[in-house]
Amino acid sequence: MSDTPDSAVQTVRKYIARHRAAFLDDLAEWLRIPSVSAQPAHAPDVRRSAEWLAAKLTETGFPVAEVWETEGGAPAVFAEWPSGDPDAPTVLVYGHHDVQPAAREDGWDTDPFEPVVVGNRLYARGAADDKGQVFFHTLGVRAHLALTGRTAPAVNLKLLVEGEEEFGSPHFRELVERRRDRLAADAVVVSDTGMWSETTPTVCTGMRGLTDCEIVLYGPDQDIHSGSFGGAVPNPATIAARLAAALHDEHERVTVPGFYDGIAALTEAERRLIAELPFDEESWLATAKSHGTLGEAGYSTLERVWARPTAEVNGIGGGYQGAGSKTIIPSSAVLKLSFRLVAGQDPERIESAVRDWVAARLPDGIRHKITFWGATRPCLTPLDHPALQAVVRSMSRAFDDAKIRFTREGGSGPAADLQDVLGAPVLFLGISVPSDGWHAPNEKVELDLLFKGVETTAHLWGDLSAALR
Amino acid sequence: MSDTPDSAVQTVRKYIARHRAAFLDDLAEWLRIPSVSAQPAHAPDVRRSAEWLAAKLTETGFPVAEVWETEGGAPAVFAEWPSGDPDAPTVLVYGHHDVQPAAREDGWDTDPFEPVVVGNRLYARGAADDKGQVFFHTLGVRAHLALTGRTAPAVNLKLLVEGEEEFGSPHFRELVERRRDRLAADAVVVSDTGMWSETTPTVCTGMRGLTDCEIVLYGPDQDIHSGSFGGAVPNPATIAARLAAALHDEHERVTVPGFYDGIAALTEAERRLIAELPFDEESWLATAKSHGTLGEAGYSTLERVWARPTAEVNGIGGGYQGAGSKTIIPSSAVLKLSFRLVAGQDPERIESAVRDWVAARLPDGIRHKITFWGATRPCLTPLDHPALQAVVRSMSRAFDDAKIRFTREGGSGPAADLQDVLGAPVLFLGISVPSDGWHAPNEKVELDLLFKGVETTAHLWGDLSAALR
Numbered sequence: 001m002s003d004t005p006d007s008a009v010q011t012v013r014k015y016i017a018r019h020r021a022a023f024l025d026d027l028a029e030w031l032r033i034p035s036v037s038a039q040p041a042h043a044p045d046v047r048r049s050a051e052w053l054a055a056k057l058t059e060t061g062f063p064v065a066e067v068w069e070t071e072g073g074a075p076a077v078f079a080e081w082p083s084g085d086p087d088a089p090t091v092l093v094y095g096h097h098d099v100q101p102a103a104r105e106d107g108w109d110t111d112p113f114e115p116v117v118v119g120n121r122l123y124a125r126g127a128a129d130d131k132g133q134v135f136f137h138t139l140g141v142r143a144h145l146a147l148t149g150r151t152a153p154a155v156n157l158k159l160l161v162e163g164e165e166e167f168g169s170p171h172f173r174e175l176v177e178r179r180r181d182r183l184a185a186d187a188v189v190v191s192d193t194g195m196w197s198e199t200t201p202t203v204c205t206g207m208r209g210l211t212d213c214e215i216v217l218y219g220p221d222q223d224i225h226s227g228s229f230g231g232a233v234p235n236p237a238t239i240a241a242r243l244a245a246a247l248h249d250e251h252e253r254v255t256v257p258g259f260y261d262g263i264a265a266l267t268e269a270e271r272r273l274i275a276e277l278p279f280d281e282e283s284w285l286a287t288a289k290s291h292g293t294l295g296e297a298g299y300s301t302l303e304r305v306w307a308r309p310t311a312e313v314n315g316i317g318g319g320y321q322g323a324g325s326k327t328i329i330p331s332s333a334v335l336k337l338s339f340r341l342v343a344g345q346d347p348e349r350i351e352s353a354v355r356d357w358v359a360a361r362l363p364d365g366i367r368h369k370i371t372f373w374g375a376t377r378p379c380l381t382p383l384d385h386p387a388l389q390a391v392v393r394s395m396s397r398a399f400d401d402a403k404i405r406f407t408r409e410g411g412s413g414p415a416a417d418l419q420d421v422l423g424a425p426v427l428f429l430g431i432s433v434p435s436d437g438w439h440a441p442n443e444k445v446e447l448d449l450l451f452k453g454v455e456t457t458a459h460l461w462g463d464l465s466a467a468l469r
Numbered sequence: 470m471s472d473t474p475d476s477a478v479q480t481v482r483k484y485i486a487r488h489r490a491a492f493l494d495d496l497a498e499w500l501r502i503p504s505v506s507a508q509p510a511h512a513p514d515v516r517r518s519a520e521w522l523a524a525k526l527t528e529t530g531f532p533v534a535e536v537w538e539t540e541g542g543a544p545a546v547f548a549e550w551p552s553g554d555p556d557a558p559t560v561l562v563y564g565h566h567d568v569q570p571a572a573r574e575d576g577w578d579t580d581p582f583e584p585v586v587v588g589n590r591l592y593a594r595g596a597a598d599d600k601g602q603v604f605f606h607t608l609g610v611r612a613h614l615a616l617t618g619r620t621a622p623a624v625n626l627k628l629l630v631e632g633e634e635e636f637g638s639p640h641f642r643e644l645v646e647r648r649r650d651r652l653a654a655d656a657v658v659v660s661d662t663g664m665w666s667e668t669t670p671t672v673c674t675g676m677r678g679l680t681d682c683e684i685v686l687y688g689p690d691q692d693i694h695s696g697s698f699g700g701a702v703p704n705p706a707t708i709a710a711r712l713a714a715a716l717h718d719e720h721e722r723v724t725v726p727g728f729y730d731g732i733a734a735l736t737e738a739e740r741r742l743i744a745e746l747p748f749d750e751e752s753w754l755a756t757a758k759s760h761g762t763l764g765e766a767g768y769s770t771l772e773r774v775w776a777r778p779t780a781e782v783n784g785i786g787g788g789y790q791g792a793g794s795k796t797i798i799p800s801s802a803v804l805k806l807s808f809r810l811v812a813g814q815d816p817e818r819i820e821s822a823v824r825d826w827v828a829a830r831l832p833d834g835i836r837h838k839i840t841f842w843g844a845t846r847p848c849l850t851p852l853d854h855p856a857l858q859a860v861v862r863s864m865s866r867a868f869d870d871a872k873i874r875f876t877r878e879g880g881s882g883p884a885a886d887l888q889d890v891l892g893a894p895v896l897f898l899g900i901s902v903p904s905d906g907w908h909a910p911n912e913k914v915e916l917d918l919l920f921k922g923v924e925t926t927a928h929l930w931g932d933l934s935a936a937l938r
């Protein structure tokens with residue numbers, strides 16, 4: 001069965017309209033489960049949320065829907081719906097069912113776990129991050145079947161919905177490695193991101209990677225008197241400061257040797273696509289809650305956060321930090337650094353370069369210990385990748401043929417682990433907007449956009465099935 | 470009455486020998502009073518200590534011995550013994566009767582407030598810092614009278630023994646200013662310092678000054694995500710580190726403009742006197758509990774801590790300092806700096822230079838607040854000052870004509886307030902040695918040296934009376 005694009009869009013919209021109310025009722029039921037993974041008291045709710053979702057996916061039609069245990073006790077949900085076509089490619093959708101903590105007294109106007117629709121918005125913890133964006137896939141795959149007349153999706157559709165994303169996915173990599181055979185896919189679709197704005201639909205093409213470390217510097221065996229000894233022995237707080245200060249040159253470029261090795265220069269096309277976005281520095285600063293910009297010379301703010309690597313001081317501490325003064329030379333100091341990485345950078349090489357750089361900069365009398373916490377690789381899908389083009393086409397249909405623009409994510413996510421372990425390109429399909437208030441009070445999702453997500457996936461599986469062959 | 474030096478020394482020693490036992494009994498009685506000024510529970514003991522001392526000074530012969538209240542509630546003791554000679558100069562002795570906290574469980578082998586004599590050492594909290602060194606003046610002035618046959622000292626002798634030195638003398642300056650008429654003196658003798666070692670008697674000639682401040686830097690209005698915003702906004706922890714790192718150049722010289730203005734270069738004679746001391750880097754490092762030296766190029770370690778100014782980071786803090794990692798850009802950071810000052814430097818000018826230097830180095834988007842905690846001026850008595858020479862001569866007699874060498878103090882003390890307010894040169898007469906363990910468990914005083922202190926003052930008042938006319 002095949003439709004012209006216009007009639008396909010109509011078919012999908014009609015199908016969605018018929019199921020809209022039930023879909024929202026179901027989503028509300030899920031949102032009522034306070035699956036706060038960071039709070040041990042909510043561990044039973046995280047489990048309940050996983051079981052609820054597995055049951056709902058079975059009801060949706062997935063022949064396989066399993067709750068997968070992790071070492072941390074916050075289970076993930078895995079579901080699978082084979083295409084039936086032996087040549088069909090496999091797509092793995094990623095999302096998470098755990099949510100950030102939330103309480104009325106944090107500034108919520110309503111109970112964060114009692115969803116409320118006001119106008120075109122659904123307010124609840126997890127409405128956008130990430131239950132809403134996981135859940136649109138349930139109605140989406142049904143709309144896809146309705147559109148195509150198929151009894152199974154055009155791709156082998158898999159879902160992996162983890163339960164510990166909001167406290168750093170500590171066991172996710174292990175889970176993916178252990179289950180790599182079940183998770184094998186030709187592409188990963190991540191639905192845990194956003195769009196530029198309500199009026200500028202966008203597709204994210206990549207995320208920065210991350211490697212971070214702690215450097216502890218040891219000087220005197222105990223805090224010593226800054227009068228008796230000051231000016232004659234190395235002060236670990238000063239040396240920590242010198243390390244942090246030496247991380248960047250006067251152009252705000254990272255000075256660690258080899259740091260930029262392997263990074264391809266931004267192409268004119270890439271820069272143009274970024275420059276085309278309706279960027280307003282004042283509102284960006286408001287989002288960043290910051291009062292000025294500062295970054296690598298020669299790049300715009302968006303290029304700096306999306307396409308260029310960084311070294312940031314996440315924490316520094318040494319000596320007396322209380323009220324008033326205490327004239328000591330501290331015995332130790334700590335420096336917490338994170339490096340955001342872009343395509344071409346290898347976290348292991350960066351780690352080794354940072355270790356060497358630190359060791360070479362310490363004076364006699366300062367011992368140190370450096371610990372890396374592990375790394376997330378950057379991911380970036382080329383603009384001309386057929387799978388990315390399929391996402392763009394499907395989204396454009398959902399958004400009434402709107403021009404789809406491109407963003408990237410400055411942050412880093414477990415999606416990169418899927419890319420790494422499964423060797424599959426990562427696509428991003430997110431319909432959240434900056435005003436949705438992730439991690440903040442009064443989190444909401446725009447219902448119009450939520451159903452655009454449903455619509456997009458209704459078109460996407462057929463399009464991807466062709467693109468990935 | 471006049472003796473040859475030899476017979477004078479004999480006279481003094483005989484007098485001391487006769488009164489030695491009673492002197493030690495009295496000192497032990499005083500040491501039993503736990504006058505811990507930093508612990509509110511001991512406030513009555515601090516008062517009792519002051520009253521005990523005032524009574525003892527009356528018994529010693531001081532016609533005036535008063536307990537002076539301070540705003541903090543830790544009283545000082547003032548005593549005065551006029552010479553009777555209208556042309557006699559006035560000397561003010563400074564010390565303190567409060568002590569550091571101490572408890573058996575800190576590692577004391579005996580009760581810190583139950584003095585014990587073992588061999589030639591008296592163990593008790595305050596034995597050296599500072600009750601022992603205050604108390605040798607009581608027997609010293611009696612020995613002086615016995616030696617000279619006078620009924621009053623050869624100088625107008627004043628004592629000021631404060632009760633809050635061990636928690637930073639917060640009300641001392643105010644007290645000195647309020648009582649400046651009663652305290653007026655031609656010279657101040659500070660007995661709250663030490664000598665180089667048991668075998669190297671020394672006189673301290675000066676202390677460094679101090680000014681210290683807190684700089685708080687404000688960036689984003691709250692901690693923000695280092696992925697979403699990293700590389701594009703100024704990070705206050707990084708900027709704090711850059712300030713701290715920029716404080717020194719590659720020669721470890723302080724870079725604040727004008728910092729070294731007004732400092733006279735060390736003379737060859739001064740450098741020779743410092744170089745003559747039996748300095749051993751290894752044991753100095755052991756005292757500093759440090760594992761390497763680092764300081765201003767072109768100066769020895771002792772020159773660096775005694776005769777050169779410093780900028781030290783006493784504390785730095787910003788962002789996440791707990792276990793593991795947290796990938797944020799912190800909203801603020803704090804930097805605690807202290808500057809040790811030497812003769813010629815003016816704390817107010819330094820404060821102003823630091824304020825300007827900080828303000829000029831902050832990027833857009835970083836606001837700041839800088840607070841100075843007040844300042845202590847440096848003091849330095851010239852080597853050829855007749856009063857200093859008198860101290861050297863008296864000490865040499867007590868130490869069997871030993872060569873007296875010269876030290877300085879790297880720290881800063883309330884002595885400088887006396888110098889400032891009274892406009893009098895400060896002399897140091899201390900007989901404590903580094904092994905005495907100030908502020909540490911098992912504090913002790915070497916009895917031989919304690920009585921050398923008594924002997925020195927027996928000679929000193931006559932010698933100073935001549936030197937200060």
